[in-house]
Amino acid sequence: MYWSKIAATDEEFDAIAALNYETFVEEIPQHEPNPLRRLIDKFHDENVYVIVYKNTEMVGMVAFRDTRPFSIDRKIGNVEKYLDAEVCEHLCEIRLLAVKKNHRNGRVFTKLATAIYRYFYDAGYTACVISGTVREEKMYTQMGFRQFASAVGTEEARYLPMVLTRQDSAVFRERLREQNRVFFPGPVALENPLIPSTISHRSVKFQQELDDMKSGLCKLAKANYVIPLVGTGTLANDAMLGQLKSEFPHEAGLVLVNGEFGQRLHNQAKQWGLHIEKIDVGWGNPFDIAEIEAYLHKGGYRYILFVHGETSNSTLNPLDSLGELAEKYEIKLCADCISSFGSMPFSMQGLHYATAVSGKALGTVAGLAFIFCKEQPISSDAPLYLNLPYYIEKQIPFTLPHSFVEAVSDVLKLYPERFEVLEKRMEAIKNSTLDVTATYPMIATWEHPKMAEILTACELNGFYLHGDSAYLRERNIAQISTIQPNFEKDFKKLNELLTYVMETL
Numbered sequence: 001m002y003w004s005k006i007a008a009t010d011e012e013f014d015a016i017a018a019l020n021y022e023t024f025v026e027e028i029p030q031h032e033p034n035p036l037r038r039l040i041d042k043f044h045d046e047n048v049y050v051i052v053y054k055n056t057e058m059v060g061m062v063a064f065r066d067t068r069p070f071s072i073d074r075k076i077g078n079v080e081k082y083l084d085a086e087v088c089e090h091l092c093e094i095r096l097l098a099v100k101k102n103h104r105n106g107r108v109f110t111k112l113a114t115a116i117y118r119y120f121y122d123a124g125y126t127a128c129v130i131s132g133t134v135r136e137e138k139m140y141t142q143m144g145f146r147q148f149a150s151a152v153g154t155e156e157a158r159y160l161p162m163v164l165t166r167q168d169s170a171v172f173r174e175r176l177r178e179q180n181r182v183f184f185p186g187p188v189a190l191e192n193p194l195i196p197s198t199i200s201h202r203s204v205k206f207q208q209e210l211d212d213m214k215s216g217l218c219k220l221a222k223a224n225y226v227i228p229l230v231g232t233g234t235l236a237n238d239a240m241l242g243q244l245k246s247e248f249p250h251e252a253g254l255v256l257v258n259g260e261f262g263q264r265l266h267n268q269a270k271q272w273g274l275h276i277e278k279i280d281v282g283w284g285n286p287f288d289i290a291e292i293e294a295y296l297h298k299g300g301y302r303y304i305l306f307v308h309g310e311t312s313n314s315t316l317n318p319l320d321s322l323g324e325l326a327e328k329y330e331i332k333l334c335a336d337c338i339s340s341f342g343s344m345p346f347s348m349q350g351l352h353y354a355t356a357v358s359g360k361a362l363g364t365v366a367g368l369a370f371i372f373c374k375e376q377p378i379s380s381d382a383p384l385y386l387n388l389p390y391y392i393e394k395q396i397p398f399t400l401p402h403s404f405v406e407a408v409s410d411v412l413k414l415y416p417e418r419f420e421v422l423e424k425r426m427e428a429i430k431n432s433t434l435d436v437t438a439t440y441p442m443i444a445t446w447e448h449p450k451m452a453e454i455l456t457a458c459e460l461n462g463f464y465l466h467g468d469s470a471y472l473r474e475r476n477i478a479q480i481s482t483i484q485p486n487f488e489k490d491f492k493k494l495n496e497l498l499t500y501v502m503e504t505l
Contacts, residue, residue, distance in 0.1 A: 145168075210228075233369060237336055242272060246379060248303060259311075261310055276305070284438060326350065334353045336354075365403075450505050453505065480494075
């Protein structure tokens with residue numbers, strides 16, 4: 001397997017020095033021989049090396065450097081004299097592009113070109129410049145480089161000043177984007193593109209299809225009513241909280257927190273002016289049912305808010321136990337089920353309100369938010385777009401895209417079999433080389449002290465784990481979701497890549 005990463009270890013830097021010597025002393029006579037057969041670049045400390053491995057052997061490399069002056073500046077003067085101003089806003093230089101002789105094939109070239117495109121683009125450079133050897137002019141041109149000044153150097157080592165801009169790389173990058181393998185917990189890559197629809201949301205046909213979708217959602221959730229809105233899960237939570245504000249304007253509730261999204265739910269409740277008290281048990285820790293009951297035993301609370309599937313740390317919180325408490329103390333239990341609905345079978349029958357979305361475990365287009373209700377809400381002071389009784393009264397008070405409704409109805413046909421699919425996918429993660437710390441069928445959490453390095457290697461090779469959020473980065477955490485359509489094939493490749501990546505850390 002050929003794969004790429006950023007050089008980081010002493011062993012890798014020694015391999016780079018050896019390949020430097022082989023290429024730029026023995027093959028291209030730019031430097032004098034030495035008995036160690038190692039050539040350390042004069043800008044070594046300023047270089048970022050993207051290297052290519054064949055399994056565990058380093059076979060190719062290229063160096064990026066953005067400290068001025070560039071080596072090419074010393075040959076032709078500042079490159080700004082030759083290039084447009086917008087191209088020069090954030091420049092880097094590529095140097096030391098080299099491949100071992102017995103690995104000079106199309107696969108290594110493709111991997112090096114791909115690494116160049118991904119790194120220079122992801123690092124935010126507007127362009128990269130290179131002194132390209134004339135013998136490889138065709139290769140550079142195929143990659144999108146173009147000559148911008150006259151050739152320089154000696155007859156034995158002649159070079160072309162060349163530049164690769166973001167614009168000139170656009171076509172190649174779009175092809176790379178199509179090849180990306182993603183493991184995000186949403187949005188979901190669609191197997192079939194949405195077909196634009198001109199069916200009016202006021203038509204009888206639309207009403208029938210909407211009723212069918214709502215019936216399918218309620219059946220899957222074991223809920224009595226569902227109200228669809230066009231928006232995200234955050235909107236669904238705001239609609240739920242706005243309804244609670246109308247029902248309990250002066251009465252208190254509890255918010256249970258053990259992760260990022262529980263904290264967000266708490267923040268949203270505070271913004272609504274709800275009278276709430278927070279029980280924060282710490283990141284990823286289980287709720288203490290006895291502690292919660294002690295709060296309820298004191299009296300004065302009318303509802304509990306919590307996140308069922310806490311995506312941020314893959315914690316599945318105890319719906320049944322909390323439901324028993326709510327029933328015992330005759331209070332309302334309300335849940336954010338945004339990342340749990342559709343990932344495993346459970347009943348919302350004991351929930352006063354619950355929220356979900358179309359673009360998570362259900363596996364379809366993002367854009368519809370759902371508020372499930374045990375009873376129909378009858379009055380609300382919330383703004384009209386978040387006013388749940390208004391949705392009940394008007395049925396379709398605002399535009400709902402027909403294509404969204406159709407997409408949700410289609411994926412509902414995949415249940416209950418999809419539950420088993422997601423469970424098997426999670427078992428594949430648990431049985432892999434990854435030491436995951438927490439899971440439920442939608443998502444697994446993986447912690448490693450060198451996670452930033454691992455994620456960079458994955459991205460250079462077109463594998464995108466969920467790791468960019470600040471709350472994940474600060475904990476050296478990445479997550480792998482099971483909800484994307486090509487999971488089985490993509491995870492097999494990811495697991496192979498990670499086997500080699502982990503050996504080089």
